Amino acid sequence: MSLKFALVGNPNCGKTTLFNEITGSTQYVGNWPGVTIEKREGKANKFKEDIRIIDLPGIYSLSPYSMEEIISRDYIVNDKPDVVINIVDATNIERNLYLTTQLIELGVNVVVALNMMDAVEAKGDKIDLGLLESLLKVPVLPIIASKGRGVKELVDKALNVAQTAATAGLSSHSEIHNESIVKCIEEIEKSIVLKLNKTSGNSRWFALKLLEGDEKVQETLQIPDELLKEIKVYQDKLEKNFDMDIETIIADSRYQFTSDVARKAIKRKDQDSHLTISDKIDKVVTNRILAIPLFLAMMFGIFSVTFGTIGSFTIDFVDVLVNNTIATFVSNLLDSAGAAVWLHDLIVGGIIGGMGSMLVFVPQIMILFFFLSILEDTGYMARAAFVMDRLLRKLGLSGKSFIPMLIGFGCSVPAVMSTRTLENEKDRRLTIMLIPFMSCGARLPIYALYTAAFFANNQTLVVFSLYLLGIVVAILSGVLLKKTILQGNVAPFVMELPPYRIPTFKGLMIHMWDRGKGFVKKAGTIIFAAAVVIWFLQYYNLSFQAVSEPAESILGAIGSTIAPIFSPLGFGDWKSAVALLTGFIAKEAVVSTMGILHGVAEATEGSTDLLTALQTAFTPLTAYAFMAFSLLYLPCMAAFATIKREMNSWKRD
Amino acid sequence: MERTLKELKPGEKAKIAKVLGEKGAIKKRLMDMGVTRGAEVLVRKVAPLGDPIEVNIRGYELTLRKSEAENIILE
Numbered sequence: 173m174s175l176k177f178a179l180v181g182n183p184n185c186g187k188t189t190l191f192n193e194i195t196g197s198t199q200y201v202g203n204w205p206g207v208t209i210e211k212r213e214g215k216a217n218k219f220k221e222d223i224r225i226i227d228l229p230g231i232y233s234l235s236p237y238s239m240e241e242i243i244s245r246d247y248i249v250n251d252k253p254d255v256v257i258n259i260v261d262a263t264n265i266e267r268n269l270y271l272t273t274q275l276i277e278l279g280v281n282v283v284v285a286l287n288m289m290d291a292v293e294a295k296g297d298k299i300d301l302g303l304l305e306s307l308l309k310v311p312v313l314p315i316i317a318s319k320g321r322g323v324k325e326l327v328d329k330a331l332n333v334a335q336t337a338a339t340a341g342l343s344s345h346s347e348i349h350n351e352s353i354v355k356c357i358e359e360i361e362k363s364i365v366l367k368l369n370k371t372s373g374n375s376r377w378f379a380l381k382l383l384e385g386d387e388k389v390q391e392t393l394q395i396p397d398e399l400l401k402e403i404k405v406y407q408d409k410l411e412k413n414f415d416m417d418i419e420t421i422i423a424d425s426r427y428q429f430t431s432d433v434a435r436k437a438i439k440r441k442d443q444d445s446h447l448t449i450s451d452k453i454d455k456v457v458t459n460r461i462l463a464i465p466l467f468l469a470m471m472f473g474i475f476s477v478t479f480g481t482i483g484s485f486t487i488d489f490v491d492v493l494v495n496n497t498i499a500t501f502v503s504n505l506l507d508s509a510g511a512a513v514w515l516h517d518l519i520v521g522g523i524i525g526g527m528g529s530m531l532v533f534v535p536q537i538m539i540l541f542f543f544l545s546i547l548e549d550t551g552y553m554a555r556a557a558f559v560m561d562r563l564l565r566k567l568g569l570s571g572k573s574f575i576p577m578l579i580g581f582g583c584s585v586p587a588v589m590s591t592r593t594l595e596n597e598k599d600r601r602l603t604i605m606l607i608p609f610m611s612c613g614a615r616l617p618i619y620a621l622y623t624a625a626f627f628a629n630n631q632t633l634v635v636f637s638l639y640l641l642g643i644v645v646a647i648l649s650g651v652l653l654k655k656t657i658l659q660g661n662v663a664p665f666v667m668e669l670p671p672y673r674i675p676t677f678k679g680l681m682i683h684m685w686d687r688g689k690g691f692v693k694k695a696g697t698i699i700f701a702a703a704v705v706i707w708f709l710q711y712y713n714l715s716f717q718a719v720s721e722p723a724e725s726i727l728g729a730i731g732s733t734i735a736p737i738f739s740p741l742g743f744g745d746w747k748s749a750v751a752l753l754t755g756f757i758a759k760e761a762v763v764s765t766m767g768i769l770h771g772v773a774e775a776t777e778g779s780t781d782l783l784t785a786l787q788t789a790f791t792p793l794t795a796y797a798f799m800a801f802s803l804l805y806l807p808c809m810a811a812f813a814t815i816k817r818e819m820n821s822w823k824r825d
Numbered sequence: 826m827e828r829t830l831k832e833l834k835p836g837e838k839a840k841i842a843k844v845l846g847e848k849g850a851i852k853k854r855l856m857d858m859g860v861t862r863g864a865e866v867l868v869r870k871v872a873p874l875g876d877p878i879e880v881n882i883r884g885y886e887l888t889l890r891k892s893e894a895e896n897i898i899l900e
Contacts, residue, residue, distance in 0.1 A: 232857045232858060233853075233857035235853055235857060237850045237853050237854065263884075264883075264884055264885045265884075266859070266883040266884055267858070267859045267883050267884070267885055270857065270859065385848075416843075416862075417848050419848055419852070419853060419856065420844065420852070420856060420861070420862075423853075423856035423857065423861055424856075424861045424862055424863075427859055427861045427864070427883075428863075431864075431883070434884075450886075454870075458870065458872065458873065458879075459873070460873045461873070463872075463873040464873060554888075557888075558872055558877065558879065558888050559872055559873055559874070561872065561874075561876065561877050561888075561890070562872060562874035562875060562876050562877075563874065565876075571877070571888075596850075664850075664851040664854065664889075664890070664893055665877055665888070665889060665890045665893070666851075666854050666855060666858055666860075666887070666888070666889045666893060667887070667888050667889075668858070668885060668886065668887055668888075669879060669886040669887065669888050670886075671886070
């Protein structure tokens with residue numbers, strides 16, 4: 173029988189690193205049933221036992237206020253993992269343990285993995301692990317996830333706990349709360365056991381949640397009114413005694429416990445007498461004068477590398493590889509096998525040509541994702557939110573919307589997904605609606621192609637201007653939406669600024685690949701299919717006879733019908749019209765369609781032929797109009813589906 | 826007059842007495858992040874555009890807006 177270990181921890185505590193360390197490379201990303209959120213699940217391959225590792229979203233608390241919190245809690249309560257591995261950032265024990273106290277309250281098997289022990293040592297602090305273990309009454313294991321240290325011992329311990337629990341049941345847990353609260357919990361527990369015949373091991377947790385006024389638990393248990401009244405008496409009594417509302421009393425009580433544990437178990441070298449490296453970096457990065465210019469310079473730098481020499485080198489390299497080496501090789505192979513002319517044309521012209529014109533941009537997109545991963549993994553993204561909050565608030569957004577928007581430069585799909593970290597529903601909706609205006613990685617091939625053809629001397633500048641155009645349109649739309657259909661109060665902005673960390677190369681690669689593989693996958697499936705269909709449609713006419721001129725084909729007919737709509741924009745030819753249609757399937761298909769329609773792969777010179785072909789069909793002005801239109805007209809199908817799903821999926825009220 | 830976190834200048838330190846406001850997501854979020862009675866806050870800095878502020882609380886860095894800091898009463 174397989175064992176289930178769930179990974180739970182605060183955001184930024186090294187959860188993903190640990191997950192990758194335990195599972196190796198065989199991870200996959202799946203969706204949660206019912207609600208859609210990324211859940212990773214992997215097998216612990218390095219261990220002989222059959223262990224499934226479930227990576228839950230990074231959360232600060234199990235309170236039912238954000239979707240991630242609800243999902244994590246529901247998973248632990250309903251799916252009952254054998255062991256919950258709680259990753260605790262050893263440099264920030266006091267706050268991290270807040271979540272631990274809630275896991276202990278739940279009465280599940282908890283093993284605490286104390287991560288980043290190297291950072292603690294570097295600071296000169298000492299943690300008494302034995303004392304920590306005896307105060308929490310759960311196993312505590314020191315690890316350094318980024319170096320893979322202590323991971324084996326951790327999994328062994330978790331296995332041990334799972335096996336002991338299976339035979340001996342749950343061991344006793346530490347009491348978090350003070351006497352007067354515990355008394356109330358016990359009374360309520362008695363009542364629920366009596367009145368609802370709830371004798372399961374969770375009755376104590378239910379009692380605590382009911383005392384806390386948790387509406388989700390009230391709903392699931394279907395508490396009768398008389399019992400609610402009884403609970404209200406306890407709540408009133410405590411609220412009167414403590415002079416605070418009940419939620420605050422419980423939260424307060426948990427923090428009293430964690431600060432008590434932290435004080436006893438940690439010996440700090442000295443109290444913030446000197447600046448840490450993080451503080452020093454922050455002095456520059458969030459400096460009053462330097463912060464914003466630095467941010468803009470950084471973005472410009474990223475674009476320069478992505479679209480400058482390095483970017484174009486990768487394009488040329490892949491171009492020669494696909495359109496010369498591979499195309500010639502396959503062509504010769506087909507000729508010597510005596511393949512039919514149409515098959516030769518389909519494979520070389522349609523598939524290799526169509527996919528090739530898109531594949532050349534994969535390295536460039538990977539470079540962009542690589543930089544975005546650096547921004548995120550170092551902790552700079554959070555600073556960007558801190559610096560930009562004031563500006564974004566003018567649009568009625570919070571600094572937190574900034575991170576999803578930045579991710580939107582990579583791909584709208586994960587960007588829309590990442591809006592789940594916003595607690596405010598209106599904020600979230602507005603952010604989702606504005607994300608498609610951020611120039612995503614898939615629009616990049618279009619820009620790269622057209623700027624190479626028409627603005628070779630100012631490529632970076634022109635691409636940068638398109639990115640800015642998207643941002644300006646987003647700002648205007650934001651103001652408009654906020655004034656009309658999305659009126660409401662300004663959302664709160666309470667966020668952790670994680671310490672700067674030097675990202676590991678492995679971590680960056682995994683992060684980059686996680687994002688980029690979606691793009692490659694799309695190339696392999698959607699673009700492949702689109703390339704075949706488009707080739708077919710442009711090879712035959714309506715009576716299914718091969719045509720010599722693509723303009724006489726089915727595609728030519730479709731294109732000519734809709735082309736007049738685009739002629740006021742300056743690109744009323746049928747090829748552009750068809751390319752924009754396929755762009756709805758996937759933005760990168762615009763380029764591959766152009767490749768097929770201009771019959772590029774059959775030429776030997778590679779994409780310079782496409783450039784020449786475009787130069788006769790467009791002027792610099794219409795080329796810019798075409799790029800702007802590709803940016804603004806419609807997000808791709810995948811983004812569309814994600815947006816629709818996300819806009820419906822979360823209704824708090 | 827009660828002092829609030831908003832009035833604290835960068836480099837100044839104080840203990841939290843109370844968090845005002847209605848029960849709900851904002852307040853709960855502050856609680857979860859450790860902004861509770863008795864916690865010591867040190868104001869680190871103000872963002873370049875004048876808002877939000879960065880504070881050190883319970884050994885980590887937290888950012889919040891002045892409008893939220895206004896609801897945090899100090900001892």
